[in-house]
Amino acid sequence: MAEPQRVRLVLPHRPHVELDAGQAVETLGLEAGFSHDTLAEVRLAVVEACLNALEYGGGEIEVEVAAHTDGSPWLEVRIVDHGPGFDPAAVPRPQLRAKLRADRKRGWGLELMRRLMDEVEISSRPGRTQVRMVRRQRGG
Amino acid sequence: MRVDTFELRVESRDGNLGLLEVAGYINNEAGEAIAREARRLLDSGHHTLLLDLSSTRIINSIGISLLLEVLEQILEIKGTLAFCSLSPSIAKTFQIMGLSQYTKVYPDRTAALAALAGRA
Numbered sequence: 001m002a003e004p005q006r007v008r009l010v011l012p013h014r015p016h017v018e019l020d021a022g023q024a025v026e027t028l029g030l031e032a033g034f035s036h037d038t039l040a041e042v043r044l045a046v047v048e049a050c051l052n053a054l055e056y057g058g059g060e061i062e063v064e065v066a067a068h069t070d071g072s073p074w075l076e077v078r079i080v081d082h083g084p085g086f087d088p089a090a091v092p093r094p095q096l097r098a099k100l101r102a103d104r105k106r107g108w109g110l111e112l113m114r115r116l117m118d119e120v121e122i123s124s125r126p127g128r129t130q131v132r133m134v135r136r137q138r139g140g
Numbered sequence: 141m142r143v144d145t146f147e148l149r150v151e152s153r154d155g156n157l158g159l160l161e162v163a164g165y166i167n168n169e170a171g172e173a174i175a176r177e178a179r180r181l182l183d184s185g186h187h188t189l190l191l192d193l194s195s196t197r198i199i200n201s202i203g204i205s206l207l208l209e210v211l212e213q214i215l216e217i218k219g220t221l222a223f224c225s226l227s228p229s230i231a232k233t234f235q236i237m238g239l240s241q242y243t244k245v246y247p248d249r250t251a252a253l254a255a256l257a258g259r260a
Contacts, residue, residue, distance in 0.1 A: 019165065022198070040197065040229035047200050096208075096238040100215065105208040108201040108237065115236045 004066040004076070005031065011050065012060045018050035021063045021079070029075055032067035034137050042075055042135045045116040048109040049079040049131045057081025057129065074136040085124040146170040147195075150177050157256055158186040163195035171206030178210040187219035188256055192249050194225035199233065211242055220244060224252040 007024040011017045022043035029039040046063075053061040062080040067073065094107045114120050119134040146164035153159055158181035160174060178189055189210070193199075199207075214221045222244040226234065234240065246252035 015169075016165070016167075018200075019198075037228045040227060041232060044198060044200070044229055044233065047198065051200060051202070094237075096241070099205075099208055100212050100242070105205040105212075106202060108204060112201060112233060112236060116232070 002069050004068045006064060006066045009063040009065075010060055011054070011063060013054055013058070018047045018054065021046050021050050021065070021077075024063070024065045025075065025077065028065050028067040032069050032073040032075070032137075034073060034075065038135065038137060041116045042077070042133075045113045045120075045133055045135075046077050046079070048113050049077070049133065052109050053079050053081035053083075053129070053131070056086065057083035059083075072137055074134060077133045079131045079133075081129050082127055083129060085126045085129050088122040088124065146173070148173050148177060150181070152181070152184075152186065153253075155188075155257065156186045157188045157190060157253075158182075159190050159192065161192045161195075166196055166199035166203035166207075168202040168206070171203035174203075175206045175210050179213065182213055182217065182219070187214075187217060188222065189214065189219070190222045190224060190249075190252050190256060192224050192252075193227070193230060194249070196230065197227055199230055204233070204237065211239075215242065220256065222246065222252055222256055224249050 005028050007028060009021060009024060011020060025043050025046050026039050029042065050061060050063065059082060064078045066076045068076065091110055094111055099105050113133060117133040117135050121132045123130050149161040151159040160177060162174060164170065181189060211221050224246040225248050226245060246255060
């Protein structure tokens with residue numbers, strides 16, 4: 001079985017740093033045979049996960065991107081922050097009609113991650129929140 | 141094209157149509173710039189705004205939430221918010237959010253301007 005290609009990053013709390021994680025997805029994903037369109041979706045999901053981790057974690061975050069090429073290629077991304085943690089089940093799903101009337105129009109990140117990726121698992125406790133996401137190449 | 145830069149070009153077209161050509165990463169700062177220019181166009185009597193995203197490959201959820209503020213303002217005056225030249229991932233993002241219920245989406249600027257000419 002081929003070992004996955006991995007990139008590990010430690011990202012400081014700095015503007016645009018989430019794009020570095022997106023670039024790692026793009027680089028490994030292209031090498032693994034993913035399409036540009038699929039990678040654009042994965043990149044957005046990873047950007048969203050990083051933004052959440054940076055905002056709620058408060059400090060630097062860790063990102064690991066792994067491209068698995070045993071059989072049909074799949075990408076696995078883990079994002080870890082060291083903030084106070086949260087209950088993912090308590091995060092409401094956003095509804096556009098309600099958001100348009102609300103003062104706070106944010107709150108789309110988790111929904112986008114879940115809809116753009118094949119799997120999203122969140123484990124969270126005080127001091128460590130990990131988001132693990134998987135996306136497989138479809139067709140072709 | 142660098143993904144982490146942002147440029148915004150604004151044009152006032154005949155018939156109260158405002159065109160915003162957006163290039164680069166739409167995040168909080170870019171979203172605020174778009175919202176500011178959109179508000180200026182609406183305040184000066186434009187009822188239809190077209191955002192050309194042909195040079196935008198990524199828009200994050202904070203940028204999207206700022207576009208929702210623009211949409212809310214346009215709906216209040218019964219105007220039209222339109223987009224053209226969406227990348228497949230941005231089109232999917234808009235579809236996930238359900239934006240097509242409230243906005244118009246066109247394949248390119250030519251098609252958008254032709255369709256919107258009668259509305260503005």
